[in-house]
Amino acid sequence: MPGLSWPLLSLLLLWLLPLAASATHIVGGELDLQHKSGNTYSLTLNLYFDAIYGNSGAVRPTLLAGIFEKGTNKYIATVQMPKVSDSFVQYTSPACSIGSLSTRKLIYANNVIIDASVFNKPDGYYVAVENCCRNASIANIIAPGDAGQTYYLEFPAVVRNGQPFIDSTPQIFPPLSDYACRGELFYYDFGGQDPDGDSLAYDMVTPLNGHATPGNPDPGQAVAAPYSLVTWKAGLSTQNQIPGSPTLQVNARTGRLTVRASDLGLFVFGVRCSEYRNHVKIGETRRDFQLLVVNCPANQQPKLQVNVPGTAVPYRFGRDTLRLLPGGNRCLSIRYTDPDPGSVLTMTTRAVNFTGQLPTFTTRTSGTVHAAGQPDTLTATLCFPECTDTKGKVFLLDLIVADNGCSLPKHDTLRVAFTATQLPNVAPQLSSTFPPAPVPVSNANPAVVRIVIGQPYSATLLGTDSDNHALTLTAVGEGFDLAGAGMRFTAQNGAGRATATFVWAPDCGAVAASGTGEGLLVHFKLTETGPCLPLLQERVVRFIVDPVPEPKPFSPSNVITPNGDGYNDFFRMPDLPLDFCDRKFASIVIYSRWGQKVFKSDERGFQWGGQNSGGLYYYLVTYTDGRRFKGWVEVIP
Known part of the structure; x- marks a missing residue:
């Protein structure tokens, strides 16, 4: 049903009107401490304010939070928290709003430095803010107009076992601006989320009163615990805060509130959210709030x-x-x-x-x-x-x-x-003219294709599917671009069949890209579209570029007879290893037996006719990639 009828709303307003003069402002609130970076934390107080009957003059521009040691109640610091935000709390169903219930959310916040040299006590610490006063029309506690409110949270030391211990308090989900209907089940999610992934547990607690009074509604600096509690009216208690069947309760695991209220009125209640890490409690935060119970038009279940x-x-x-x-x-x-x-x-x-x-x-x-x-x-x-x-x-x-x-x-x-169940899907089949891969087939154990530089290599691939699903053949280089390496892959895709051709004529650029003999890995993939669980077939091929084969083994002559007869007059090396990309002939140097340099040339077609004297000479051949060939030659005049 979209709202309360006007006669019912009028009766509700008349019921609340005599209380308006004595009502003050506080609906509830909770503290929140969130780690930002290093030893900087953000301390926030969410204060919920009665926007209908609250005294706007009671809204303070700044509130003071006190920080204390939990084990000794020793005062540590005061944090000034200016008001940084003011907004309305939304109804779950805006169409159900009533003129007698409207809540504002006031946010007070500031950064605080929590240094390990100070905040290192094993028992941890607590933060408190005290304020006054509650709505005088609250029906379940004694003297509500004289009752103050203490917002409270606990947090652990920021160092544990000599190591940093970072913790942000759990953040309870948004507050309610709803009302409950008498005799109808009311539910609301007070469950929270924890930025650190700690486990959360919820229970009902009696709201804290504290030291603030109507005569001293703003005590300024909060004093240390213990804090007095509100006093329940006869028959009510922590586990029976709002009369009903069931009475107000919170799910210990989810934080979901439920109640089927039996009495009309405005009721205060408290919920605690405790956080645990490794099965050890490390902190808690409390939310103190109100719930208005009214008569509602009958609403039957769909x-x-x-x-x-x-x-x-x-x-x-x-x-x-x-x-x-x-x-x-x-x-x-x-x-x-x-x-x-x-x-x-x-x-x-x-x-x-x-x-x-x-x-x-x-x-x-x-x-x-x-x-x-x-x-x-x-x-x-x-x-x-x-x-x-x-x-x-x-x-x-x-x-x-x-x-x-x-x-x-x-x-x-x-x-x-x-x-x-879904239709079965037979895996597509992929065949190719690449050599078979070693068993077991894997990325670490691919097929190997050795290609001679400058000589083109080609292969074909065929993909088929008995289910006639659309097939697509692709090729992807591992860590390199196929086109950039000069590889060409052309595919003809279709339903039930796909073909492709791979062509490569490697050059020196491909040799440089392939590194030190590891080659280039290419993933050839056959994918299908249309089935619920597409199946993939893949062939991984490693391409290794080899130099042009040597015409014959390198075995230079080691004797020359420079006597002018036209036979064996010069020392030559026609069988030197061929130049291969960056591996090129650099020079030859010939030394006498006493280490004196007698000849040098950077031409691979050199010839040396001796030094007009016989004997042993030693040569050194170098290549641009660092390779060296040493030997000797004897000169016989």
């Missing part, structure tokens, strides 16, 4: 129904398990309605025990029932994707219909159990 596909039988969880088969009906027909006139209903889904793509609605998921020109029952179609595959497990899906009732929507949830 209803939804799903039929077993292909039948008129309603689906029942625990009795039926949907079995979704390839090519079969994978859609559910949903009918949903609400007894209340003019209800706006919305359908959603939620995965319970699986992740991945959810089924999708193919028809409208919201609409109005029992209104002029509108049907009494709405319908929706929910279809599971063809690629949904539970792999033999039973997946659970919640179908949820919610109305627009106030203060919070009512729901009907139907849990659906289902299994799903």
Whole structure:
């Protein structure tokens, strides 16, 4: 239902009016300490203020936070926190807003230095801010108008076992601006998130009173603990803060609040969020807040129904398990309605025990029932994707219909159990004229192709698929660009068949790119499109560039007879290793037996006719890549 009726709202305003004069301003609040960098932290107080009856003059531009040792209550420091933000807290359903309830969120913040030389006590520390006063109309504590409020958090030392210990306090989810309806289940998520990934636990606590009073509403510097507690009225306690069945409670794991309040009024309550690391409690933060309980128009629960596909039988969880088969009906027909006139209903889904793509609605998921020109029952179609595959497990899906009732929507949830399979997919096949790879085939054990520089190499690839899926052949260099290395890959892709040609005529640039004999790795991939789980085939080939083969082994002559007869008159080396890219002939130097240089040339076609005297001489041949050849030659006149 979209809101409270005007007569009911008028009665509510009249009920609160006598209390307005004595009401003050505080709705609740919590402290937050977040690590920024180094030893700098941001300390924040979120203060929630009654925007309807609160005294705007009570809003202070700056609040003071005190920091104390937890074990000894020793004062450590004071932090001045100026007001940096002022905004309204939003209703869960804005259409349900009422004129007597509006909350502002005031943020006070400043940076604080938490140095390991000071904050190193094993028991940790706490921060407190004191303020006054609470709304005088609070119904569950004694003398609420005289009750102060203490905002409180605990944090650990920033060094533990000699090592830095960084921690940010858990941040409780946004506060509520909603009201509860008497006799109706109220729920709200007070669960938080922890930036450090610490475990969080929640429990109900009695709100802290502290030392602030109406006569001294702004005590300035907070004093050390212990802090007095608010006093519950008779029959109420920490575990029974708001009368009801159930009374107000918080889920210890999720932080979700629930209550079905039995009494009208404004009720204060406290929730604590404790954080644990390695099963040891390291800190906590408290939220002190209020909940208004009013009479609301009756709002009945919406209803939804799903039929077993292909039948008129309603689906029942625990009795039926949907079995979704390839090519079969994978859609559910949903009918949903609400007894209340003019209800706006919305359908959603939620995965319970699986992740991945959810089924999708193919028809409208919201609409109005029992209104002029509108049907009494709405319908929706929910279809599971063809690629949904539970792999033999039973997946659970919640179908949820919610109305627009106030203060919070009512729901009907139907849990659906289902299994799903998809069409089998036969892997495509990839063949090529590359040499076979060693077994086992892997990136670290690829096929090897040795290519002589300057001589073109080509290979063909063929991909086929018995399922006739679209195939694509690609080639990717590992750490290099194929075109940049002079490689050419051309593919003709299609359904069920793909062919490709690889051509390469390596040059010296390719030799430089291939490094020190490791070669160039190329990944040839065959991929398919269309199936739910595309399968990939891959061939990895290592290309190694070799020099042009030597015409014959290098074995220079070691005797010359420079006597002018035209035979063996000169020392030559026609069989020197050939030049290969950056590996080129540099020079030859010939020395006498006494180490005197007698000849030098940088021409690989040199010739030396001796020194007009016989004997042994020694030569040194060098190449540009550092290779050296040494030997001797005898001159016989």
